Amino acid sequence: MAAPNKVSSGLQLVFGCVGARVKHSILYDGAAREQRAYNSGGNDNNNDSNAADANVVITDSTGDAAQEGLLKSFYDLGESLVFVENLQELDPNMFLGPFLDVIRSEDTTGPVTGLALSSVNKFLSYGMINPKNEASSSAAVQHIADAVTHARFVGTDPANDEVVLMKILQVLRTLLLADVGCLLTNESVCEIMQSCFRICFETRLSELLRKSAEHTLVDLVQLLFARLPSMSEDNRVGGKLLNVGSEHFNTKPAKGIQFLQENGLLSKPLDPSEVAAFLRDNPLFDKRMIGEYVANKKNLTELSAFVKSFDFRGLRVDEALRLYLEAFRLPGEAPNEEIVMPAEHSGILRENYEWKVLLRRGETSEGTYTHAMAGVFDHDLFSLVWGPVVAALSYAFHRSVQPQLVKKAVRGFRKCAMIAGHYGMSDVFDNLKG
Structure with missing residues (x-):
């Protein structure tokens, strides 16, 4: 086996420093669990706070197994980096996996999750995910979006929890604004926007965090509209x-x-x-x-x-x-031929010629026709237009002083009710009653 070179040692040092902080926090979290288990086990008359600790201890075996799995993934990552010679050879899913597992884990505390989020944010900011490698990078950004939008952690106190939420906003903003953000699917972008919305309208959070989520949302909306070709x-x-x-x-x-x-x-x-x-x-x-x-x-x-x-x-x-x-x-005599035979451009000859052209194009790849049954889109059309139509009829009904216009508005209401009854659209009836 070849000896590791300076590049691989440098890579191992970079990822080692980032992962060491997370591993240390996981170990510290596990030690804190054991201490709580020891304290709760030594006191038979537990008060309410000890009872809460006991609830944590019940799931301690599962939590320990999860922590061992998280630590093992970091150790495996460190070993795989020993002989890596080129940064571009790294599969982003390989070095992102342990950090995303920490973010998804329900057994880690807020500070540990925050460290993992900061690490992912650095990977994105340093351009370690190459958008040119579309296959691996596309999967990597989807995994990041899924993990961060579904982040779970054990709450400690409101201040520390809001720090983690702030880091979630930072990662989502960096992910979408980075070059690799263009590889995100519409579903992932929608989940990112919804996560920012939820933080914006969560009244239990501080004003600072909600304003930060609002500013992040503004940046994301501006980016999305800038990418639209119709707005360019x-x-x-x-x-x-x-x-x-x-x-x-x-x-x-x-x-x-x-x-x-x-x-x-x-x-x-x-x-x-x-x-x-x-x-x-x-x-x-x-x-x-x-x-x-x-x-x-x-x-x-x-x-x-x-x-x-x-x-x-x-x-x-x-x-x-x-x-x-x-x-x-x-070129040449074609214009003269057009002048000599003007009858081809009018009357029966013209209609017959255009019909032949239509038939001929229909036999080629250019003539693709889709036959739809009559009324197949009526329900969809009515679902789109009934709101503006009812609003216009209501305006005419309340503002008009001419009896004829009032009667026309009433007939319009009846037609809407008949169509809504045909398709079983109860929301239209509720709107008409209101």
Whole structure:
């Protein structure tokens, strides 16, 4: 077996210092349990406080076994770190496991749980969980979120307990704001938000802790909204640039492509597959200019990628040509042919042609239709709209002085009651009665 190098010794020292504090606290906690057991056993006439200690002693055997398991996990972690040469080789689940077990344990006191929480917070702050290793890091952040949101510990006094709750808030905030926070699932993020909410509205806690939970919640909400693409300023700017680039393309295709590249909407150097997808998916491009661009001898690679973007499998030659020629307008004499036969764009010929196009697209991967029975979404729609509808009817009923409007509002109430009765929605009836 090879001798441990300086890197592995340093890693062992780092984790050893962090884990030693937790192990020492666990041992101290166990010694305190034994002392309470000894004191309660030496006095037959126990008072109320001793009776409380006796209740702890009853579960002491289970607690000792749990403590031995926690200590063993730290010893195993120390041994596994002896020959680790690179920090990136460490599986985060391996070194997080003992600390998360302490956080989940119901037999540890608040100070011990607080030390484990501080250790996890340091691991996150120091970037020891690499988001590039998505497989292991994703599981690690899920385990952290689950353990911290379901933390259990033996309460000592209110002040120390609130310190532990404060550390829980710190870990949750660091977890979501760190780079690895993007690997959290929606369910884990929801549990984190709910944990902060519970602390915010717990009246038995101090004002300082509840305000801290409120500020943490504000930071998390701001982060989540910043990640939404619909709220991003970059998307709005990108939409404007796309419109300007499309106008340039419809005037001169080469100029439009250059503008899109300069503003980051197309890659540099130009990717033919990306250009082909852009030509097919952008409805702002003029089909005549698309034809001029792909027909240019300088753009043979783009033309090849454009042709490959079509799926001609299972189509006849005429159908494939028609599908292909619908994407652009041929340069040269194609405009003259359109002028010669204007009847194709009106009346029966146009309707027949559009119907054939619809049928043809329905046979390809582009024509996916979902058939739904009539009224299948009526219950869901009514569940969404009955509240605003009843509010609007109530406003018209109470504020209107015209008898006709009052009668219409009453008819609206009756219709809502009939629909609610059909679906058995008692909450709608309760609202109408109120």
